[in-house]
Every structure is written in structure tokens, then in C-alpha cells.
Amino acid sequence: MVVTMPDRPSRAPKGASSSNVEEARLRQQAIGVKLRQMFDQVVSEPVPDEFLDILRRHDKKASDGQD
Amino acid sequence: MIRRAELNPKTEADFKRDLVALIPHLRAFARTLCGDAAAADDLAQDAVLKAWDARASFQTGTNMKAWTFMILRNQFYSEKRRSWRQSQLDQDAAERTLVAADDPEAPVALDELRLALAMLPSEQREALILVGAGGFAYEEAAEICGCAVGTVKSRVSRARRALQGVLERGAYDRDGRPAGEAMRTILADAERLSGQR
Structure with missing residues (x-):
């Protein structure tokens, strides 16, 4: 997977700071990769049973209650 | 605003399947809001139930992930409003969790x-x-x-x-x-x- 950032167009003056801009872009890209890793770590955890239990219980209650 | 329209059983089963598939994502989002993992799971469970109850108001064909995230976020902020003190405690717990997350x-x-x-x-x-x-x-x-x-x-x-x-x-x-x-x-x-x- 190629990491792309929705970057703003570079507004830096030509020449002098273009390597700084590139450096900042790399850093932002790295932060983006880690952010996704952090999020995906939780996504890939097994879902605790309570989540499905709670839906099942609730479902049953609703159909018993005839509302 | 919620229309209590009857969904046909197939639509209902589809909805449930899609909702269950979203649970891992809801947990991850809740974790970033709460910090504390147990509080985050409570929040995510509440959001799942709320989404299930509101299933008749979900517009088929729209983004269900965004819809459930919105429910979870609203739930989070309404709980925070209800008890400022509690949110303060959550904040402390979050900070402790963050600092304590020293799994080698x-x-x-x-x-x-x-x-x-x-x-x-x-x-x-x-x-x-x-x-x-x-x-x-x-x-x-x-x-x-x-x-x-x-x-x-x-x-x-x-x-x-x-x-x-x-x-x-x-x-x-x-x-x-x-x-x-x-x-x-x-x-x-x-x-x-x-x-x-």
C-alpha cells in the first residue's frame, strides 16, 4: 500500500527551503502511518463477547415485549 | 424523527451483519475518545445498541460506518455533558492509562x-x-x-x-x-x- 497524504500545495519559496518542505512531508507521512497503525491495532483485536451478547439479549427483549 | 417503519427480516439481518462488522472500528474510535479501554468499550456498546434501535431511520445506501461513528460521538459528548465530573475522572483515567501503557x-x-x-x-x-x-x-x-x-x-x-x-x-x-x-x-x-x- 502506498502512503499518500492529502497535502496542501507547497507554499515555500523556491530553492532555500524545499528540502525542509520535503522533510516536513516525510515526517507527516510517518505520523500518518503510525496513526493508522495505532487505530488498526484496536480494530484487529478480537471483539469481546459482551458486544454480541448485548445485541442478542436486546433483540430477544424487543421481540418478547411486542412493542 | 425516527420513523418506526418495519424493516423486512432480510433487511434487518443485513443491517445486523453490517453493524457487527463495524464493531471493531467503533471500538477503535471509542478508544481514541476515552483513552480508558473499559470506558471505551462501554461507550462502543451503548453506540451499537443505539444504532440497532435506530435502524429504521438509517437510509439504506448511505455510509453506515459514518452513521454509526456519528452516533458514538454524540453518545460520548452527551455523556460528557451529563456529568462534567465524570468526564474529569475519565480524563484522569485516560492520562493514567496513557502513562501506564508501558508494555515492554x-x-x-x-x-x-x-x-x-x-x-x-x-x-x-x-x-x-x-x-x-x-x-x-x-x-x-x-x-x-x-x-x-x-x-x-x-x-x-x-x-x-x-x-x-x-x-x-x-x-x-x-x-x-x-x-x-x-x-x-x-x-x-x-x-x-x-x-x-
Whole structure:
């Protein structure tokens, strides 16, 4: 997977700071990769049973209650 | 506003299947809002039930992930409003959790990132998480947060700058390692991760 950032167009003056801009872009890209890793770590955890239990219980209650 | 229209059993089963598939994502989003893992799961469970109860009001064909994230976020902020003291406690718990997340197995840079994230204002943090990790477009994030697209864009970009600043300066209370260390670790880690793909 190629990491792309929705970057703003570079507004830096030509020449002098273009390597700084590139450096900042790399850093932002790295932060983006880690952010996704952090999020995906939780996504890939097994879902605790309570989540499905709670839906099942609730479902049953609703159909018993005839509302 | 909720139409109590009867869904046919097939639609209902589809809805349930889709909702169950979203649970891992709702847990991850809740974790970024609450910090504390147990409180986050309580929040995510409440959101799942709320979504289930409101199933008749879901417009088929629209983005269900964004819809459920919006429910979870509303739930989070209404609970916060209901009890300011509780949210204060949550904040403390979050900070303890963040500091205590010293699992030696965990990659160091993730800890640093969590700490740095915790220092952002909540509206910047949620915008960055939705767009930067949750995979939402700016428009979808704006809908989830109930604000303008431009507002989301500026929050995300401020959050990115602030995060980078914190990571580079090492402006958090940790173990006195040299400033900028966290950013170097993150850069090296990201490089390694993208090399694996």
C-alpha cells in the first residue's frame, strides 16, 4: 500500500527551503502511518463477547415485549 | 424523527451483519475518545445498541460506518455533558492509562504518539483520527462532527502540525530521553512498516 497524504500545495519559496518542505512531508507521512497503525491495532483485536451478547439479549427483549 | 417503519427480516439481518462488522472500528474510535479501554468499550456498546434501535431511520445506501461513528460521538459528548465530573475522572483515567501503557512489547513510538495525541484539543484529535486513521473523507468527517468541511480541514492540519511539534520537541512528561527521539523512532518505524507492504 502506498502512503499518500492529502497535502496542501507547497507554499515555500523556491530553492532555500524545499528540502525542509520535503522533510516536513516525510515526517507527516510517518505520523500518518503510525496513526493508522495505532487505530488498526484496536480494530484487529478480537471483539469481546459482551458486544454480541448485548445485541442478542436486546433483540430477544424487543421481540418478547411486542412493542 | 425516527420513523418506526418495519424493516423486512432480510433487511434487518443485513443491517445486523453490517453493524457487527463495524464493531471493531467503533471500538477503535471509542478508544481514541476515552483513552480508558473499559470506558471505551462501554461507550462502543451503548453506540451499537443505539444504532440497532435506530435502524429504521438509517437510509439504506448511505455510509453506515459514518452513521454509526456519528452516533458514538454524540453518545460520548452527551455523556460528557451529563456529568462534567465524570468526564474529569475519565480524563484522569485516560492520562493514567496513557502513562501506564508501558508494555515492554509495545513499540515505543506508539506510546509517544498516544501521549502526544492526548495533548491535542479533543476536536482536533477526533478530526485527525477520523481522516488520518478512520479512512473518512473530509466531507464524511464533517458530517460525523456536525461542522463545516473547511473546519475539519483546518482542525486536521492544525492537529498534524501540533502533533509533529510535540513529537519533535518531546514536550511531554516521560523518561527524559532527548527531545526529537520520538520523531526519529516514528520515522524509522514508518519506514520499516511501509517496507513491509
